[in-house]
Amino acid sequence: xxxxxxxxxxxxxxxxxxxxxxxxxxxxxxxxxxxxxxxxxxxxxxxxxxxxxxxxxxxxxxxxxxxxxxxxxxxxxxxxxxxxxxxxxxxxxxxxxxxxxxxxxxxxxxxxxxxxxxxxxxxxxxxxxxxxxxxxxxxxxxxxxxxxxxxxxxxxxxxxxxxxxxxxxxxxxxxxxxxxxxxxxxxxxxxxxxxxxxxxxxxxxxxxxxxxxxxxxxxxxxxxxxxxxxxxxxxxxxxxxxxxxxxxxxxxxxxxxxxxxxxxxxxxxxxxxxxxxxxxxxxxxxxxxxxxxxxxxxxxxxxxxxxxxxxxxxxxxxxxxxxxxxxxxxxxxxxxxxxxxxxxxxxxxxxxxxxxxxxxxxxxxxxxxxxxxxxxxxxxxxxxxxxxxxxxxxxxxxxxxxxxxxxxxxxxxxxx
Numbered sequence: 001x002x003x004x005x006x007x008x009x010x011x012x013x014x015x016x017x018x019x020x021x022x023x024x025x026x027x028x029x030x031x032x033x034x035x036x037x038x039x040x041x042x043x044x045x046x047x048x049x050x051x052x053x054x055x056x057x058x059x060x061x062x063x064x065x066x067x068x069x070x071x072x073x074x075x076x077x078x079x080x081x082x083x084x085x086x087x088x089x090x091x092x093x094x095x096x097x098x099x100x101x102x103x104x105x106x107x108x109x110x111x112x113x114x115x116x117x118x119x120x121x122x123x124x125x126x127x128x129x130x131x132x133x134x135x136x137x138x139x140x141x142x143x144x145x146x147x148x149x150x151x152x153x154x155x156x157x158x159x160x161x162x163x164x165x166x167x168x169x170x171x172x173x174x175x176x177x178x179x180x181x182x183x184x185x186x187x188x189x190x191x192x193x194x195x196x197x198x199x200x201x202x203x204x205x206x207x208x209x210x211x212x213x214x215x216x217x218x219x220x221x222x223x224x225x226x227x228x229x230x231x232x233x234x235x236x237x238x239x240x241x242x243x244x245x246x247x248x249x250x251x252x253x254x255x256x257x258x259x260x261x262x263x264x265x266x267x268x269x270x271x272x273x274x275x276x277x278x279x280x281x282x283x284x285x286x287x288x289x290x291x292x293x294x295x296x297x298x299x300x301x302x303x304x305x306x307x308x309x310x311x312x313x314x315x316x317x318x319x320x321x322x323x324x325x326x327x328x329x330x331x332x333x334x335x336x337x338x339x340x341x342x343x344x345x346x347x348x349x350x351x352x353x354x355x356x357x358x359x360x361x362x363x364x365x366x367x368x369x370x371x372x373x374x375x376x377x378x379x380x381x382x383x384x385x386x387x388x389x390x391x392x393x394x395x396x397x398x399x400x401x402x403x404x405x406x407x408x409x410x411x412x413x414x415x416x
Contacts, residue, residue, distance in 0.1 A: 023046075024100070030050055042080070074091060183232035187228065190228035280318070285327045290328060324339075347393055355387075
């Protein structure tokens, strides 16, 4: 038989359970081997035992050579089981070279029962194989469905993350516009004063006589207004420079040598309007100037998200007063950024899920739960670093960001 589950089951049945006796004998009638059923039925080892000592032949007339050479008919031979109970089997003998195969079966009814048992076993095995094929087909389809669902979920997740990045950029632009509007407005007001004073001086010069005090007053107005225009335009220029350095499209790798201190200062400048409204003080503590090679927009995005997270959650959207401290320093070949706030902290459950995508405690107020997830992705995937968070309720929140220092030789001497 072929070595299949069905044939294995049938062979096992014939070898161990079917009531049939198999013997291999030599020409002198000695048993060379016997099947397991025969050994178990007779109740003792049979190898080396004479066949005549196993069968019950009261007349002592059984002769093996005669049985082999005689007509190929079944012979009724009685065999005692292990308890001594005699059982009749129908034996056939066949000589193959110097060996004789002896096969003994029970009567026809018992053989028919055996055939039915084998057929039932075969049908059961085939049913199991069919069910296995059906189960495999279902599992294959489920695997395809899960792969499709996973692909759809990743695509939706990517869209949500991109939407959150664009929303973050929108908040940045709105804050920048609000911040730059003040110095520009002051400069415009001061420039109008300069124009009025200039017109006043023109009128004075067209008169025959000019009062010295009036001329000095007009010139002082022009000087004071010019100072206001100069200082506020400088302020606007600083804001524009900060915006140019930090509002970088994250879809492009604008790699360069940049100053970490200046980048975080730019965050403080951009977030200044929110900090003023929230009565929150932000401090950058740095012992040395740290230059890095990479995309400054990555650091800006991370620190901005941490700021917004502190203002929204730690200081309850600006209703609580407090302090934000950022400490940066080198340690070997790494840069450590320690960010901490004195806000209300968070629970153990929130802390355990802080970097989980779409987890937020403010979903009812429009929270997406992607801010900290984006921070984690930027630090780990883009900066090849680590970010850890620790917090307790009522004790503020702390983040430790570790970034390896990477430099490109051709940029080592680039000005920052």
